[in-house]
Amino acid sequence: MKDLYYIFDPLCGWCYGAGPAVTALAEHAGVRLHLLPSGLFAGEGARPMNAEFAAYAWSNDQRIERLTGQPFSERYRSEVLTNHQQMFDSGPATFALTAVALTEPLREVEALKALQHARYVDAVDITDIDSLQAILGRLCLTGAAARLARPDAQLEEANIRRIGQARQLMQQLGARGVPSFVLQVNGQSRLLPSSAAFSDPHGFLEQVLAA
Structure with missing residues (x-):
């Protein structure tokens, strides 16, 4: 059994591009996959959306789509990247995934995939707690949705611990x-x-199995 730690950020386009590989790893009996959010675009790493950043992001997203086949919709371009009221902040989505890790850890890859699809294809604002709760609810991750609605010290500590381990x-x-x-x-x-x-x-x- 291989222990593999996947360090990612839910707003990282390249992490979305790696989605099929992550799914294959999660589904293989010979790999024990551990998800560790890095907090790269959370806290001090968050930033406002503006026209310059949106243009840079879209150009990068098109490169990712050509290389990986992962889709970035025109709706995402027009409704997410041009929404300058929305912060580029992965903190809420990271928190949501930690809630999944505490309640149904075997479904965290599924939850991450759903959040990424919601943003890059369906143009959902996954920086918004209500939107995140709705996504978790549709996945029947009701325990995680409830934890996200009423975060407690255990959830806060787990989130800090996971980000700390990733950065270390x-x-x-x-x-x-x-x-x-x-x-x-x-x-x-x-x-x-x-x-x-x-x-x-x-x-x-x-490559992972042979390592």
């Missing part, structure tokens, strides 16, 4: 951004090259 691993291994994949074998951690995660998801799975 990134610093320890010299990871420069997300997504990052960290393989742990016999207590030793190493960073895996992630380029195949975008262009060849099943090839990346084979």
